[in-house]
Amino acid sequence: MKNFALIGAAGYIAPRHMRAIKDLGQRLSIAYDINDSVGIIDSISPQSEFFTDFEHFLEHACRLRRDPATALHYVSICSPNHLHHAHIAAGLRLGCDVICEKPLVPTPALIDDLAEIERETGRRVYNILQLRHHDAILKLREKVANASRDRKFDVELTYITSRGKWYMQSWKGDPRKSFGVATNIGVHFYDMLQFVFGPVVRNEVHLNAEAKAAGYLEYERARVRWFLSIDADDLPAEVRGKKTTFRNIDINGEQLEFSEGFTDLHTTSYREVLAGRGYGLADARPCIEVVDTIRESRPSAPRPGEGHPFLEGKRA
Incomplete structure (x- = not known):
């Protein structure tokens, strides 16, 4: 049995x-x-100690190290995005391996910094990239791998998850803390696309606003038009008033159905970490490079055939 802390x-x-x-x-x-x-x-775990200030949490975690039976093995991190780097570093320096939610950190430079702390402490960082364990995604990856190497897939990714007024008042609505819509709700899709279709070849941004973003990504094996939004007004007419979320991934005219099968993906991720097969810094880097480029890019008009259909009428 391993001992965990949760931030x-x-x-x-x-x-x-x-x-x-x-x-x-x-x-x-x-x-x-x-x-x-x-x-x-x-x-779930009523016997767990709980603290509301980090200093007392850290002091207690350090005290646990005195006894091998109570010493922590892992620190799991579910804190706001802008705190991930500091909390990961603290977990590593406690002598623990760290399991962190997405996005791991906002920039590749901070991944490099964490790699240095890994070397200093001898501990490891793992990122929760749960879509890599989804059966539908694994089958798609196998299909792409078995297709002719000169074949490129055409993908249209649409994800609209409408949020109420509370969202913009929370840390998620502050781009200094969430790093924007593309990072906060899109990073796991970018990881999935790279996992399935290979390295990024081109990254173009067509829209980057407070509540929505859109662009074009070309991967080694795919051309992807993408649109992300937290604005209910972007929901298609056929679902507006009936559902608050619209998720569609169209691949060469066929819809990828993966709305089910999410229940146990975190448990699967933890099982893989405990078995020494978790996804580390190198695995997380490609999707962090994508979101970093999106944030730093100036939106431009799409080239013919590269604009997402939902982009029409939207302002950059």
Whole structure:
């Protein structure tokens, strides 16, 4: 049994990490969040220590190191995006391996910094890239791998997940903390695309606004037109008023169906980490390079055939 700490226990995604730890027979020893709305712990790991300030959390974690039976092995991180780097570094310097949600960090330079801290501490960083474990994605990857090497797939990615007014008042609506829509809700799609279709060849941005973004990505094996939004007004007419989310990945005219099968992907990710097969810094780098380029690029008009259909009428 391994001992875990959890940073960011009050967030939306934290219960998936708690359940993965419990379901795999491991121990959540200690959790931390500035927000004390963490009653979910009672149904998963009520014996865990909990702190609302980082100093007391860190001091307690250091005290646990005195006894091999209580010393922490892993620190799991579900904190806001802009805190990931600092929390990962703290976990490594506690002598732990670290499991972190997406986006790992905002820039490739910070990945390089974490690699240096890995060398200093002898510990490792793992990124939750759960779409790589999804059956539909794995089957698509196999299909692409078995296709003729000179074949390039045409992909249209659309993801609209409408958010209420609260969103822009939270850290997620602050680009200094979330790093913008493309990073916050798109990074796992960019990782999936690279996982399936190979390295990025070209990255063009057509729209980069507060609530939506769009562009064109060319991979070794695919041409991708993409559109991401948190604006309910972007929902297609056929789903507006019925659903708050629209997700579609069209590949050569065929829709990729992967709306099911998400329930246990965090548990699968944890199982792979515990078995020494987790995804590390090098695996996370390509999608971080994509979102870093998107944030730094000036939007331009799409070339013929490269603009997403939802882009029409939108302002950069």
